[in-house]
Amino acid sequence: MEIKVRRESGLDGHAKLRSDHLLVRRPHFHLRGNALFFMASEQPCRLLSQTEINFWNSMQRPLSVGTVRETCRECTDALISEFLQNQFCELVEPTFPSARRQVLVIEPHADDAALSAGGIMWLRRLECAFVIATMASRSNHTLYHGLGRNYFDIDEVTKVRRGESELFARMIGGTHVSVGLTDAALRYRDTNWTLDYFLRHRMSIRAGVSRIPDDQERKRWSQAVVRLLAEIPSAELWIPLGGPHADHILTVDACFDAFLSNPSLVAGRVLRVYQDVPYLARFPRYMSDALEALRRAGVVLERELIPINEAYHQKLRLTSVYASQDILDMRSAIEEGALAYGPAVGYAEILWTLRGLPQRIDPSEIRSLEATGQLREEVSAWLTKNKEAEHVRVLLLVPTGRWAADLELLCGAFPRARFELYVAGAAAAEVGDALTDRVEVRKVVRGTLDWILLILWFAATMKALPTLFHVGDRRLRGARLLSRSWLRGDTLVVASMDHLVGALRGRRRDP
Numbered sequence: 001m002e003i004k005v006r007r008e009s010g011l012d013g014h015a016k017l018r019s020d021h022l023l024v025r026r027p028h029f030h031l032r033g034n035a036l037f038f039m040a041s042e043q044p045c046r047l048l049s050q051t052e053i054n055f056w057n058s059m060q061r062p063l064s065v066g067t068v069r070e071t072c073r074e075c076t077d078a079l080i081s082e083f084l085q086n087q088f089c090e091l092v093e094p095t096f097p098s099a100r101r102q103v104l105v106i107e108p109h110a111d112d113a114a115l116s117a118g119g120i121m122w123l124r125r126l127e128c129a130f131v132i133a134t135m136a137s138r139s140n141h142t143l144y145h146g147l148g149r150n151y152f153d154i155d156e157v158t159k160v161r162r163g164e165s166e167l168f169a170r171m172i173g174g175t176h177v178s179v180g181l182t183d184a185a186l187r188y189r190d191t192n193w194t195l196d197y198f199l200r201h202r203m204s205i206r207a208g209v210s211r212i213p214d215d216q217e218r219k220r221w222s223q224a225v226v227r228l229l230a231e232i233p234s235a236e237l238w239i240p241l242g243g244p245h246a247d248h249i250l251t252v253d254a255c256f257d258a259f260l261s262n263p264s265l266v267a268g269r270v271l272r273v274y275q276d277v278p279y280l281a282r283f284p285r286y287m288s289d290a291l292e293a294l295r296r297a298g299v300v301l302e303r304e305l306i307p308i309n310e311a312y313h314q315k316l317r318l319t320s321v322y323a324s325q326d327i328l329d330m331r332s333a334i335e336e337g338a339l340a341y342g343p344a345v346g347y348a349e350i351l352w353t354l355r356g357l358p359q360r361i362d363p364s365e366i367r368s369l370e371a372t373g374q375l376r377e378e379v380s381a382w383l384t385k386n387k388e389a390e391h392v393r394v395l396l397l398v399p400t401g402r403w404a405a406d407l408e409l410l411c412g413a414f415p416r417a418r419f420e421l422y423v424a425g426a427a428a429a430e431v432g433d434a435l436t437d438r439v440e441v442r443k444v445v446r447g448t449l450d451w452i453l454l455i456l457w458f459a460a461t462m463k464a465l466p467t468l469f470h471v472g473d474r475r476l477r478g479a480r481l482l483s484r485s486w487l488r489g490d491t492l493v494v495a496s497m498d499h500l501v502g503a504l505r506g507r508r509r510d511p
Contacts, residue, residue: 019066027163096173119308130174136183150195203426207401221254243279278333298358386466399427404434
């Protein structure tokens with residue numbers, strides 16, 4: 001399957017080609033013979049004439065429109081505009097004011113700052129010198145994941161994504177910093193995957209990126225933020241509000257942990273929080289809960305709504321630079337987020353200025369109330385009641401995303417127990433990579449019917465075993481209703497293993 005790249009239209013700044021503006025190639029394309037290819041695509045996106053080949057090769061380094069006109073006279077303005085229209089290259093302003101205010105923007109992944117605050121950054125590019133720091137800059141994630149294509153080379157993908165970020169930064173007159181941490185999907189297994197491995201583990205990888213990070217990873221990210229703040233002075237510091245993704249949670253946790261453990265590093269800086277897009281549209285409850293969690297922890301936030309009507313089209317152009325990702329799939333969420341503040345405002349983005357920080361904060365609390373509060377007492381009671389059990393039943397209707405660590409946690413919580421594990425097909429690969437003699441695995445691989453029959457059998461014959469039913473968010477309510485029929489079983493139904501992790505962490509904190 002080949003990728004159809006939809007081009008941005010209406011290049012407002014490109015109608016008139018100024019001689020001093022620079023032409024910069026996008027990092028996604030490579031030339032083989034006379035054919036231009038997009039990343040891993042096997043079909044060329046354009047066959048080039050010799051004049052076009054010369055033009056493409058001349059842009060190995062950024063060069064001005066005037067230089068192209070002088071040295072490659074066959075390259076007409078119409079040809080340059082066509083390359084811009086097809087997003088083979090970008091037009092960049094050559095200089096910016098020297099006395100701009102420096103702003104450090106911390107983003108979880110390459111593209112998050114552009115998606116979330118690209119309009120504001122464009123409008124303020126002449127007064128602010130932005131430094132965009134990408135925390136999880138080591139990655140194998142591209143739009144080819146969704147297509148099931150074999151494109152998992154870590155070095156190659158990381159290079160392309162870094163090139164996208166450098167181009168975005170250049171377009172707003174800023175600079176880019178790769179912090180070098182590994183993103184959540186790749187942390188599932190940090191190696192170059194094969195297509196077969198990815199297809200077998202795809203659901204487990206997806207589950208893993210929504211899990212709350214462990215303390216070791218949080219410490220690693222906090223130390224990286226401390227180094228970043230020490231190395232890059234700035235008048236302002238922008239950080240994300242967060243979202244239901246491990247790396248967004250980590251970024252927020254790490255920033256607040258760094259602020260409070262090293263307050264001198266943020267002294268004198270204006271601290272701002274930007275609204276995460278596309279999470280604003282896709283998970284509005286999480287966004288409001290994250291704000292409430294910050295306020296509950298004592299963070300003082302002053303809201304600033306910033307219209308971006310005159311910059312909205314340019315924001316779309318800026319986000320399209322991240323073409324290695326499925327940006328087109330986010331288009332409706334970008335627009336919905338930008339229009340979330342009412343027709344009187346039009347397109348807008350939002351910043352919150354931090355007017356004060358609490359004396360202390362538990363980084364694990366800076367996330368959705370739903371993620372931290374749900375089931376805590378119920379989980380703790382179930383663990384306490386069954387801690388001496390010799391047999392525990394576990395039903396994995398969906399993968400946990402971190403089964404090896406979860407199994408270790410269960411073995412510690414139930415030191416005498418052997419585990420009877422029923423596994424859906426989507427979780428089979430993850431479970432198969434973490435086998436132990438304390439676990440008996442039974443695969444339920446034929447889908448819904450087999451699970452229904454199994455549940456009916458439990459209702460009729462179930463032994464009085466403590467049972468953990470891991471079902472995911474979508475099936476949580478139905479699974480709770482079903483589990484009430486298992487009268488002889490003490491059943492705990494959870495959407496995520498994070499509920500057990502949270503309960504055990506809470507026990508360790510309690511005196």
